[in-house]
Each structure stands twice: as C-alpha cells, then as structure tokens.
Amino acid sequence: MSMNTQGRITAPTKINYNVSKSFSGNKALEQATKLIFETGNFNKTGIDFPAAKGLEYRLGGLEQKKDIELPGLSEPEILRHYVRLSQKNYAIDLGVYPLGSCTMKHNPRLNEKIARLPGFADVHPLQPISTVQGALELMYELSNWLTKLCNMPAVALTPKAGAHGELCGMMTIRARLDADGNSHKRRVFVPESAHGTNPATAVQCGFFVDELPANDKGCIDMKVLRSKVNELGENNDIAGIMLTNPNTCGLFESEIIEISELIHSAGGYFYCDGANFNALVGRVRPGDLGVDAMHINLHKTFSTPHGGGGPGSGPTVLSEALKDFAPVPYVIKDKLGYYSLVEEIDEMSMGRLCAFHGQMGMYSRALSYLMSHGRDGLKQATEDAVLNANYILASLSDLMSPAYSGHCMHEVLFDDTFLKNTGIDTIDFAKAMIDEGYHPMTMYFPLVVHGAMLIEPTESESKYELDRFIHTMRGLAKKAKNGDVESFKSAPQYAPTKRLDETLAARKPILRYDA
Amino acid sequence: MRYLPLDNKDRSQMLGAIGVKDIEDLFECIPKQARSSELFDLPCHKPESEVEKYMIRLSDKSINASSVPFFCGAGAYKHHVPSSVDHLIQRSEFLTAYTPYQPEISQGTLQVLFEFQSQVAILTGMEVANASMYDGSTACAEAVVMAKRVTKKHKAIIAPGLHPHYSLATKTLASSVDIDVCVLDSEISSDYEVIDLINDETACIVVQSPNVFGEIVDLTPIAEKAHQHKALLIAVFTEPVALGLIKPPGEQGADIVVGEGQGIGVGLNFGGPHVGLFACNKKLVRQMPGRICGETIDADGNRAFVLTLSTREQHIRRDKATSNICTNSGLCCLAFSIHMSLLGGKGLRKLAILNHEKANLLAARIDKINGAKVLNSSFFNEFAVELDKCAEDVVDSLASKNILGGVPFSRLNKAGAKDILLICATEIVDQHDIDTLCSALEEELR
Numbered sequence: 003m004s005m006n007t008q009g010r011i012t013a014p015t016k017i018n019y020n021v022s023k024s025f026s027g028n029k030a031l032e033q034a035t036k037l038i039f040e041t042g043n044f045n046k047t048g049i050d051f052p053a054a055k056g057l058e059y060r061l062g063g064l065e066q067k068k069d070i071e072l073p074g075l076s077e078p079e080i081l082r083h084y085v086r087l088s089q090k091n092y093a094i095d096l097g098v099y100p101l102g103s104c105t106m107k108h109n110p111r112l113n114e115k116i117a118r119l120p121g122f123a124d125v126h127p128l129q130p131i132s133t134v135q136g137a138l139e140l141m142y143e144l145s146n147w148l149t150k151l152c153n154m155p156a157v158a159l160t161p162k163a164g165a166h167g168e169l170c171g172m173m174t175i176r177a178r179l180d181a182d183g184n185s186h187k188r189r190v191f192v193p194e195s196a197h198g199t200n201p202a203t204a205v206q207c208g209f210f211v212d213e214l215p216a217n218d219k220g221c222i223d224m225k226v227l228r229s230k231v232n233e234l235g236e237n238n239d240i241a242g243i244m245l246t247n248p249n250t251c252g253l254f255e256s257e258i259i260e261i262s263e264l265i266h267s268a269g270g271y272f273y274c275d276g277a278n279f280n281a282l283v284g285r286v287r288p289g290d291l292g293v294d295a296m297h298i299n300l301h302k303t304f305s306t307p308h309g310g311g312g313p314g315s316g317p318t319v320l321s322e323a324l325k326d327f328a329p330v331p332y333v334i335k336d337k338l339g340y341y342s343l344v345e346e347i348d349e350m351s352m353g354r355l356c357a358f359h360g361q362m363g364m365y366s367r368a369l370s371y372l373m374s375h376g377r378d379g380l381k382q383a384t385e386d387a388v389l390n391a392n393y394i395l396a397s398l399s400d401l402m403s404p405a406y407s408g409h410c411m412h413e414v415l416f417d418d419t420f421l422k423n424t425g426i427d428t429i430d431f432a433k434a435m436i437d438e439g440y441h442p443m444t445m446y447f448p449l450v451v452h453g454a455m456l457i458e459p460t461e462s463e464s465k466y467e468l469d470r471f472i473h474t475m476r477g478l479a480k481k482a483k484n485g486d487v488e489s490f491k492s493a494p495q496y497a498p499t500k501r502l503d504e505t506l507a508a509r510k511p512i513l514r515y516d517a
Numbered sequence: 518m519r520y521l522p523l524d525n526k527d528r529s530q531m532l533g534a535i536g537v538k539d540i541e542d543l544f545e546c547i548p549k550q551a552r553s554s555e556l557f558d559l560p561c562h563k564p565e566s567e568v569e570k571y572m573i574r575l576s577d578k579s580i581n582a583s584s585v586p587f588f589c590g591a592g593a594y595k596h597h598v599p600s601s602v603d604h605l606i607q608r609s610e611f612l613t614a615y616t617p618y619q620p621e622i623s624q625g626t627l628q629v630l631f632e633f634q635s636q637v638a639i640l641t642g643m644e645v646a647n648a649s650m651y652d653g654s655t656a657c658a659e660a661v662v663m664a665k666r667v668t669k670k671h672k673a674i675i676a677p678g679l680h681p682h683y684s685l686a687t688k689t690l691a692s693s694v695d696i697d698v699c700v701l702d703s704e705i706s707s708d709y710e711v712i713d714l715i716n717d718e719t720a721c722i723v724v725q726s727p728n729v730f731g732e733i734v735d736l737t738p739i740a741e742k743a744h745q746h747k748a749l750l751i752a753v754f755t756e757p758v759a760l761g762l763i764k765p766p767g768e769q770g771a772d773i774v775v776g777e778g779q780g781i782g783v784g785l786n787f788g789g790p791h792v793g794l795f796a797c798n799k800k801l802v803r804q805m806p807g808r809i810c811g812e813t814i815d816a817d818g819n820r821a822f823v824l825t826l827s828t829r830e831q832h833i834r835r836d837k838a839t840s841n842i843c844t845n846s847g848l849c850c851l852a853f854s855i856h857m858s859l860l861g862g863k864g865l866r867k868l869a870i871l872n873h874e875k876a877n878l879l880a881a882r883i884d885k886i887n888g889a890k891v892l893n894s895s896f897f898n899e900f901a902v903e904l905d906k907c908a909e910d911v912v913d914s915l916a917s918k919n920i921l922g923g924v925p926f927s928r929l930n931k932a933g934a935k936d937i938l939l940i941c942a943t944e945i946v947d948q949h950d951i952d953t954l955c956s957a958l959e960e961e962l963r
Contacts, residue, residue, distance in 0.1 A: 073858065165842055173689065209837045307613055359776075374519070500621070503816075
C-alpha cells in the first residue's frame with residue numbers, strides 16, 4: 003500500500019548504458035512504445051465529424067485562435083499504443099498481487115457489465131428525480147447492505163475514495179463536537195502503525211495528531227492510552243481516535259471494546275479505518291465494537307477494480323451519535339416506494355463533500371458483488387481470506403521472520419530479521435519477486451517494524467496459486483541466506499525495465515512532454 | 518460460490534498445515550461479544566443470471582440520456598465516446614492493476630499518466646498537471662487549500678458564477694483548515710465584481726469560465742488585480758471540450774487551473790466516477806496535492822516513468838502532507854487520455870465547434886419563444902434561459918413527455934432564482950431533438 007523512505011534504495015547503484023539491445027527496441031512480445039507526442043501529430047484525428055456550418059461565434063471575444071498542440075492518432079494506432087502499454091503492467095488477472103492493506107481481490111466481470119447498464123451509466127446526475135428511480139433504488143439497496151453488515155444506522159455514500167471517506171467521518175465528528183459546544187476538542191489519537199492517510203486526514207479536518215505507540219504484540223499500548231486519557235482529565239481536548247482494525251500488522255486489536263469505552267468516556271468519537279474490513283465482513287459488525295464512523299473501500303472489500311489507482315469509493319457508515327451530521331446528498335424512500343434525494347444542507351449536516359452523488363459506477367459494481375455472494379458467501383470469503391493469510395504465515399515462518407507471534411487475520415507481516423547480515427534489503431527481496439513473476443507485497447509499511455513486508459493474499463487465490471507462491475518465497479529466502487547478493491541487487495532482470503533512478507526523477511523533475 | 522477457488526478439501530488441508538482444527542480458531546483473537554452470532558438479515562448468494570436480471574430491471578426504471586432528446590449539462594456533459602475507449606480500459610492489465618508503486622512492472626499505467634499530465638497541461642495552458650483528483654469539485658477545494666499554503670493567507674473569494682456544488686465542497690474542506698471563504702450570490706454576469714473585493718489579505722480568487730450559467734468570463738483583468746495583491750487566481754472549468762475553442766486559462770493569467778474532465782472519455786455515470794484535472798505553474802509544483810508521474814531512466818539508461826515528488830504525500834509526510842488523497846481517478850485518466858489522443862488538437866477543435874454551433878442554433882430558436890429569454894451575451898455549449906414559469910415545473914412536465922430539457926438552476930441552489938433553466942446542447946443533439954424541445958417548450962409556456 004505504501005512506500006516509505008526507511009532504508010529504501012531509490013536509485014540503481016550504477017547505470018549501464020552498454021547493454022545489448024535489439025535493433026527494433028522490442029523484446030519479443032514486449033513492444034517499444036514511444037509517447038503519443040512522438041508518434042501522433044497535431045493535424046491528425048481518429049474521429050470523423052460532420053462539417054461545421056460556419057456560424058458566427060458567440061464566445062465574448064475569447065476564442066482560441068492558435069492550434070492546440072495535442073497529438074491525434076487514428077484508431078488502429080490507438081489500439082496498438084494502448085495494448086502495447088497494457089502489456090507492461092502487472093495485474094490481478096495475471097497473478098498473485100499480495101499488496102498488504104490493498105485487498106487486491108478478483109474483480110468479477112459481471113460487475114463491469116452491470117455498471118455499464120444505461121440506467122446507471124447513461125443517466126445525468128441532475129435529471130428530474132422521477133426519471134432516475136432505478137439509480138436511486140440501487141443506492142438505497144447498497145446502503146441497506148452496508149448498514150446491515152456494519153450494524154450502523156446510517157451511511158454517507160458520497161465519499162469518492164477511502165481517504166475521502168476518512169474526511170467525511172472526521173468532519174462529521176467535528177460537526178458533532180462543534181454542535182455540542184466542544185470546539186476545543188481537537189486532539190486525535192492515531193497509532194504509529196496507521197495508514198498515512200489517517201494523520202493527513204486529521205490535520206486536513208483541523209485536528210492535531212497525538213501518536214500512540216504499539217506494544218510488543220503489535221497492538222495499541224493500552225498503558226499509554228489509559229495514562230494519556232487520565233492525564234488529560236475531565237476537561238480534556240480529546241476529539242477521538244482513528245484506528246484501523248484489524249490493524250496494519252494484520253492483527254485484531256483485541257482491546258477494542260475498552261478502547262472505544264475509554265474514548266467515549268472522554269467525550270470523544272471512534273473513527274475506524276475500514277481498509278481492512280475484508281477480514282471481518284459477515285463475522286464482525288463494527289457497530290458492535292463501539293465504532294462511530296468507518297469508511298468502506300468498495301474498491302478493496304467489495305471488489306470494484308483498482309484501475310491503476312482509482313476510481314475508488316468510500317461510503318462511510320455512521321453511528322446514532324453522528325448520523326444527523328452526515329453530508330448531503332442521501333437517498334430516502336417514502337411509504338409508496340418512491341425514492342428522493344435529500345440535497346439541501348440543514349443546520350446539522352456537515353455540508354457537501356463533492357459535486358453530485360458520489361461514485362455510482364462503483365455502487366453498481368459493489369451491489370452486484372454483494373448480491374452475488376450473499377450473506378453466506380461474504381462470510382465464506384472472509385474466512386477464506388483469513389485462512390489464506392494464515393496458510394502463508396504457517397508455510398513461511400521457518401524461513402522468514404514473522405513480525406509477531408501467533409495467528410494473523412487477513413494479512414501477514416514479516417520483518418527483515420531473516421535478511422540480517424545477508425546484505426540484502428527488503429526492497430531487493432521485493433524486486434527479486436518481480437523476476438519470479440509476482441507483484442511484491444507492501445514493503446516498508448507499517449512503520450512499526452523494520453523492513454516490513456506485508457502480504458495479503460485475499461480469498462481469490464486458489465491453493466495451487468498459494469503453493470506456487472510459497473514455493474517461490476521459500477526459494478528466495480534460502481537464496482538470500484546463501485548470500486547470492488548480486489542477483490538480488492540487480493533484480494529485476496526480466497521486467498520491462500530495470501530498477502529506476504527515482505532520485506533523479508525527484509531532483510530534476512520532468513513532469514510532461516516538452517517538444 | 519463462483520468467486521471462491523478454495524473447496525472444503527483445500528480448507529481442511531490448509532487448516533491442518535496451520536495446526537488448528539477449525540476456522541473459528543483463527544478468529545479467537547476477536548472478543549466473543551464482538552463476534553456476531555446472529556444471522557444477518559440479508560439474502561444468500563445468487564447466480565450470475567439472477568443478479569443480472571435484477572439489475573436490468575432496476576436499470577430500466579430510469580430514463581437514460583441516449584434514449585430521449587437530452588439537454589442537461591450544469592457540470593456533467595454527454596458527449597459521444599468512441600467505442601475503442603471502453604474496450605481499452607477493460608484490458609485486464611489496466612483494469613485490475615493497483616497504483617503503480619512498483620514502476621518496473623507498471624510502465625503501462627505510468628506512461629499513460631505521463632501522457633495524461635502532458636495533455637492536461639497543454640489543454641489548460643499551464644506548465645504542469647498532476648495525475649488527477651477525484652473530480653472537478655474536489656480539485657477546486659484542494660486548490661483553495663493549496664493557495665493558503667502558497668500565500669500563507671487565509672481569505673478565499675469565490676466568484677458568483679462558480680457551480681454551487683463546487684463552492685459548497687470548497688467551503689466544507691476549506692473552512693475546516695481555517696480559510697475564510699467568501700461566496701458571492703449567483704448571478705449571471707457579476708463575476709467581475711470580485712475584482713473590487715481583492716485586497717492584500719486575499720489568498721485566492723476562484724472563477725469559473727464558462728461559468729455555471731454558461732457565460733464566458735475574461736480572466737485577464739481578474740488575474741491582474743489578483744497578482745497586484747499577491748493573490749492566486751484559481752480558474753475552474755466544468756466542460757473540458759470548451760477548451761477546444763476558448764483561450765486556455767493559462768494564457769489568461771491563471772495560477773492554478775482545476776476542472777472536470779468527465780466530458781472527454783468518461784461518460785455521465787449519474788455523477789461519478791468522474792475525473793478531476795489539476796494544473797499549475799512549475800514553481801508551485803511542490804505544493805500541489807495528489808500523485809505526480811515523472812520521467813527518469815532505469816539501470817540500463819532507458820527512459821522510464823515513476824511516481825515522483827512523493828515527499829508531498831500522505832504516505833511519506835503523514836500529518837504534514839499537502840493532502841490526504843491516495844486513490845485518485847486512475848482508470849478515468851486513461852479513458853480521458855485515450856479519447857483525447859483520438860481527438861488530437863484538430864479533432865478537439867472540430868468537436869468544440871460542433872458543440873458551439875448546436876448551442877447557437879438552439880439559443881436562437883429558444884429566444885424566439887414567448888416566455889423564454891436567453892440571458893447570455895456569450896456561451897460555449899450551454900446557456901441560461903429565463904422562463905415565465907417555474908423552471909422546475911417546466912422540466913418535470915417535459916420529462917413526462919420523455920424530454921430531458923435541462924437543469925433548473927434552483928436544483929443546484931434552492932435559494933437561487935426559480936425561473937432560470939440551464940440548457941446544454943452538445944454534438945449529440947440533432948435537429949429533431951431541437952424541434953422536439955422547442956415545440957414542447959412553446960406548449961409549456963403558452
């Protein structure tokens with residue numbers, strides 16, 4: 003999920019310009035692909051248009067008279083360009099994509115078909131309400147599934163991704179605090195192991211962050227939390243806590259009930275980062291843990307595709323205490339079964355987070371996933387996700403170094419102890435996985451262990467795929483211990499590129515094509 | 518269950534390897550009281566055919582844009598998207614990839630982002646662009662927060678022609694970081710009033726052109742006044758196709774340009790996902806929110822692309838990040854970029870002219886209808902019409918005749934004028950659509 007600078011090499015040790023290359027620049031199936039700016043031209047277009055009528059412009063004198071220097075290509079050229087580019091990408095459909103905290107599960111193709119149905123994809127967000135009843139019903143149904151799975155009374159659907167859901171939840175908490183005359187409450191506890199989005203969100207909502215250390219079991223150090231809350235006393239400035247559960251070490255915070263009681267008794271609210279909800283769906287309901295707000299990444303837990311970095315969707319479930327402060331818009335249904343959108347901001351609502359109604363294209367995919375699984379399939383998926391992670395843990399723990407003892411939830415965390423004195427770092431190990439045909443796990447995150455490797459297989463992997471993956475990881479671990487440093491340092495060898503000079507990219511930024 | 522590869526034999530073998538008897542043993546870390554024993558009041562799994570049938574029924578309950586004369590705009594625009602776009606974005610390697618954190622096996626996505634950034638920069642007339650935001654409204658909100666970081670000042674002025682949803686989203690985000698947001702009442706041609714409000718305390722001025730009423734705003738005098746007071750001009754657009762015909766904001770003195778890219782490649786999607794465009798001048802790049810892709814070389818000296826300048830971002834800087842954004846609009850960038858590469862500058866110009874001509878024809882016809890008056894002195898492909906009747910009633914009545922006749926301004930701003938209808942005509946509108954709308958409007962206003 004994350005990159006971190008901890009011990010991470012950001013440039014190859016040397017650049018070797020004298021490697022032999024093919025005349026074409028191609029490598030068999032892998033075709034060299036220039037930029038569209040180098041192959042297209044400004045006078046070409048791949049789209050046919052009817053002739054203009056030559057009417058007089060009414061542009062207020064602000065017409066652009068110069069040519070627009072954007073290259074155009076014909077349709078066959080476009081197909082080649084993007085198909086060639088696609089072949090330089092790793093993907094879930096190619097192999098195991100074990101990025102911890104990212105939940106790279108199978109993306110069902112039924113969902114793609116559903117999202118493209120005209121009543122969802124080809125409707126305008128501001129059409130009269132009577133003409134979008136099907137779209138609103140879908141949103142209402144999805145809300146019903148999400149609130150029931152969480153045992154929470156309300157959900158704000160609009161947040162456009164996980165981090166946007168965090169904003170939604172934390173701003174709702176702020177709105178409630180302000181409404182109660184508690185505008186001095188601005189302290190938010192965030193564990194060290196949290197995703198970077200948590201502290202960034204807290205600050206973006208006008209809070210300040212108070213970090214909580216982890217104990218030696220990878221969970222929140224309760225002694226520290228208790229004493230902090232006690233010391234701050236009755237007129238404290240505690241706004242709440244942002245906690246991922248299971249946490250980013252792949253462990254369930256087993257003191258969660260006490261944590262939520264402690265925060266509530268101090269007049270604060272419990273924000274749960276739902277990034278790891280895939281470990282709980284159908285088995286644990288966040289509402290039963292005292293959670294006040296939690297975003298759900300539809301693009302993780304409910305299988306909407308990651309698309310190379312989005313679009314996501316981050317519906318945020320809200321507790322009784324917060325639901326009146328939810329952002330607009332939301333869908334309501336009357337006794338006759340007619341759906342409406344509440345778009346008006348009342349005195350309580352924290353406002354509007356974005357234009358229109360959120361990510362319809364993700365709602366339809368997620369509902370299709372939920373209905374396909376049903377309550378029984380969701381529970382089974384959760385169990386399989388946890389089983390797969392524990393199978394990897396059990397199969398690798400003798401050769402690699404698990405960061406904590408005991409079972410894990412849906413993801414397993416290793417540190418770099420097993421690489422000690424080998425001269426090989428986590429990043430080298432990760433790059434060697436690329437040559438073996440695997441996407442590396444999340445590395446150097448969470449920050450609480452050294453050289454972290456966080457593996458999340460999800461429920462989508464078969465035993466056959468897991469066994470192959472385990473076999474490879476064991477082979478690499480043995481090879482590392484045998485001191486084959488050079489092959490790790492020079493990896494990847496078989497990928498479309500060798501290691502990149504990231505230092506150069508940051509020092510002399512080239513951020514666009516320049517003729 | 519068709520999406521789960523493990524069978525019971527696998528499961529029991531794996532439990533054995535782990536050394537536990539039952540799957541329950543792996544959930545023991547969860548306190549008993551938190552383990553839900555009750556059955557969820559939700560249905561069980563369904564075959565693909567049943568889910569599909571249910572969804573088709575649901576889809577059929579809405580009127581979709583392609584099936585009727587269609588004139589809605591106001592921040593989301595219906596354009597024809599070439600078939601190759603949707604085909605290409607469904608390639609597994611684009612669709613099912615994560616954010617390109619491992620550049621050696623993500624050059625496809627990274628080169629797309631580099632090309633996308635270049636296209637957005639050229640389109641807006643700016644030096645650099647990022648790899649997208651969620652949508653235009655959140656890009657606008659982030660731009661205002663960025664202006665505070667750059668100028669170290671706390672006052673933002675929002676021009677009256679900014680899309681009301683954009684100004685609300687901006688207010689929500691900006692007010693939580695102590696930015697004082699001044700929003701002027703929406704009126705069609707009062708955007709230039711902001712000039713008199715700019716002073717040394719102003720961090721930024723947010724101006725949309727074409728504005729929410731469709732009127733095209735000359736940004737240059739506003740930029741000049743802003744720069745006299747060391748304030749930034751944030752230029753906003755909601756219709757990227759307009760930039761095929763209108764002078765780009767970068768040539769009119771804008772410091773940050775944000776906009777909605779949905780009109781190119783993405784489709785309506787009932788409002789999302791869309792794609793936020795964000796561009797600025799090079800000297801501000803280190804204050805920019807979101808991901809940025811840059812060019813570099815690999816260990817063989819070959820050109821390659823990588824996410825860069827990440828010391829601005831949440832995963833490195835945590836509470837000191839420029840934004841909390843992580844996932845953005847990746848696949849929509851791809852759709853935008855493919856469509857834009859098919860168009861090229863020449864095709865974009867042609868598309869823009871077609872849009873403008875369709876709107877011109879429609880505006881001239883509507884202006885002749887008794888009880889309807891076009892308010893704009895300039896426009897691109899949408900304009901505001903003052904009606905003798907309540908616009909919402911008229912639109913509802915048109916809908917009952919299977920015409921989606923535009924967006925009542927009061928839908929965006931309940932306190933706003935009730936008699937203003939925003940009407941948009943893109944290249945998909947034909948003469949029959951125009952005739953149908955105009956005769957229905959004549960009937961309504963009779």
